[in-house]
Amino acid sequence: MTMEPAAADGIGSGTPSRGGGRFDAIVVGAGHNGLVAAAYLARAGLDVVVLESSPEIGGATRSEEAFPGFRFSVFSYLVSLLRPEVIHELDLVRHGLFLVPTASTLNPLPGGDCLFREADPQRTYRHIVRHSRRDAEALFEYKLEMRRMGHLMYRLQRAAPDELAAAIGDRVAESPEHLDVDVSAEVADIARYFLDLPAARLRTFAQMLTMSSADFLGQWFESDVLKAALSSSSIIGSMLSPRTPGSAYVLLHHYMGEVDGVYREWGFQKGGTGAVAATIARAARSHGAEIRTDSPVARVLARDGRTAGVVLANGDELRAGVVLSSAAPQISLGRLLDPEDVPGDAGAGLVERAARWQSGGCAGKVNLAISGLPRFECMPEPGPHLSGGITIAPGLDYVDRAYDEAKYGGFSERPFIDMIIPSVLDPDMAPPGKHVLSCFVQYAPYELAAGDWDDGKREAFGDSVVRTLAEYAPGIEDQILHRQVLVPPDIEAIAGIPGGNIFHGELRLSQLFLLRPDPAAAAFRTPLPGYYLCGSSTQFGGGISGGPARLAALRVLDDLRGVESAAGGGGETP
């Protein structure tokens, strides 16, 4: 598709705009993705403004001092998916990125037992041997295969999806303009990569797209405890049980995370994930981008079948030939875009499809301020295990039951909990000797079958979390100084994600790749020329990655220049 922009007035035209309400590009939403997009565009010389509806930047990455001296990373808590390209091209280390690794995972088990996976693989082997000698050995093979899968995803995600479709001969993209893109060297490279993949690797990939994680893991492991532990990443943020087909893909999504080239590493950002957004905001501002909070966008303006700017909720108009939205599709496509503005019939059904987008939440967050370190029955004394992840998922049945309760409209009485102790990783998160505990909890549906979250159920959910923790860390209930309980409607209200799904929409095959978020709006473009999507509901999917925003921004710059894809180049400056 050729974009004939008003953009001809082009890259870094330096149109006198500040205050005048005219920009080269407008970004809707100051979540980390919106900020990444703004940083890339500003870095290329565009005059960019980011408009955020809430008083704070950060979206789902915000952190706050919820109680004096205690910092909570309100929603998201660990970083792994953040693309190295984004880190290095935006020079984020200089702007404040500071990731402390969480090297181990502890799975406490009933009766004081546990499964502990450490940074050192040989020690992990010895821990798992207690549960199954065969599994301890199989873990090496499994991890190797998953690293290969992570690498495959890495290769896949480097290019925009339409180009990929062209390259691997996928005909899902019916719209011809998606196919007349020049196949860049990078894409040709990926095509070659796929063609050369051994059959076994393609089979694993197909399995990961379709299987349940329990079945997928069952191909390697016999120990229920280990399968439950490894399946944790397959349900995070998804209304799925490890036994639901499709959950293996969520596992794969998490395996494409890396820290400094090591797949599957996680890091804690000093100060909480809010500091990631602040870091990116600093990078964006250093290139001249402007960020306005308390500025909800009501709709996208169009003129002559092209994007012309936005209208704020207060009626103010801001002009730009390019608008990118990082909001979920119900907002970006359902509310901000008027299908009447879309040329031809490309807008047909868009709003209806956006309304059917699956983004019901399934997870809550319980943040605790505690008076001392928790004493886990399995390892009561302080030690390295407290600076890693700690997961309550003692068996597949346990997790499946927790899911069942939510399936029928309740919350899990004995939930799945994925926790970290941020104050162990970063002493600045709590006063000396005191701590904060971040609990990501499943399952909690958006809507309850009986009763209302606001009607005491929120606190009842919080109680079930504390009760469950106390089964593994007795006495914790007496250590709690403050508690913050957040359920999907809170995520919706605070982070602006309709339904409260942490990824802006379930990661299932029906909502992935060229279908994310809509066949008519894949590849970051929408049917309205000049209007783009750049958030978690696009190709890359959710998580603190910056991946979609980077590709979207490069796509914009590419379209503005009318040249071929810039999506691949690691090192090159757009």
Add this chain to the structure above:
Amino acid sequence: MPRQAPQGTQAVQRALALLRSFTPEAPEHRLSELAAAHGLHPSTAHRLLGVLEAEGLIGRSPESQAYRWLPGAPGTGVAGSSPRHNGLRPLEPLRTPFHRRTSALCESDAWRDWSGYTCAETYEPTPEREYWAVRNAAALIDVSPLFKYEIAGADAERLLDRVMTRDFSKCRTGRVMYTSWCTEDGHLLQDGNVQRLERERFLVSAAEPCLRWFEDCGWGMDVDVRDVSEEIGVLALQGPRARAIAEAATTGIDFGAMRYFDLAAGEIGAGGGGGPVTVTRTGYTGDLGYEFWVAAEHAEALWDALVEAGRDHGLLPAGLLALDMARAEAGLVLIDVDYVSAADAEIEVLKVTPAEAGLGFTVKLDKQADFVGRRALELERDRGPAWAMVGLEVDWFELERLWSEIDLRPQVVGQPACREPTPVFAPGGWQVGQCTTRFFSPLLKKYIGLATVRGEAADLGTELDVEVAVGYGRRRARARVVERPFFNPPRKTAVDPMAGVNG
């Protein structure tokens, strides 16, 4: 005294009782005397003592054949104040005065020799947490194996001014100076810190022995040089929480008033009473930090006070691997790694001047006193140094490019600093120097290195090629000359450093 022991354990009990008879106060015993004292048949005592001796727990006097206390051996006497040579064979590894504490914590059992002492490389199986503690909380590092010399007397300042390249007439009491010292032809012997404890008393710390050099240079002066290496234990407390911990662990020192390279004396313990300690605001990590200098007999009290004070601040004991990563980020050169001391250089070309080792800032040609190497260094000033110590940086995309050739993500993280020298080339061309320290900094997310290169290749921004092992191959990666230190947080030198305590 001993309870009735079950069968078989009796021998162990007896052996331990025998072992406990050997103390620094009562170091030597004869067989008959021991047998009588412990109510053992002489042949039983002989058998048990033989085992203790074979296990290296006690020794035997060559003259009298009496059994002897072995300094530092576990189970006997105190662990502290081990002399460098015990005069008996086999030579025992030396233990720092903190050894009982460090060995109890050293879960990895990864020990390394440092000047004859056993020092922990890591405490945990991998160094990551210890490294991050330096940058994010605080770390406690036993650096006791440094050689320490007390220089005292009316001519103490004169001697230092004669040996050292820095100007010691400007070093006030209560200050520390980092300095180089050279041979007559201006070649670098060592670098180290000098504390001015009193007007006429200094303490020099050095990586290698230098008593003879100082004595020879001070010939005819009214000065006494004394090796106090074994008498003093040294702990480095480094990281953003260092001040808060140091404050809580000592008494009598105003840490808010202590500037970078200040020195202060105080007492160990929140309420004092743990013994005297000297604190310097120095360290080898490029972070906020202090070093604690303590008489061996108070070493354990110091360790305990710091560990206790650090409990709520994320303090971890850190080994030499973490220290090495931190010092590389700080761009600090290390003798024997980044440069060869002129005392050890077999051939001329290995010798460097301070400027060539990146220590030009320690040479004060404007100082009054004549000093060893002055004339050579004046000549060098006029013609310019032939070599330069530079910081090199390989960026992430270059690493991605190299590893993509073998279809992998860069395999660089999680490896300790590498000390094997590798060549540095002009881009695509000939060798212009060597890279002596390099590693991927997880903090900076860059591959960094210290290199000595020809003067003309040393300008900031110069592009050079370094060798990187990619899989089984060696590849050239494009590097850039960058500013040293690579990491230099304001808190390192801040006038009133962060107390670092929330709320």
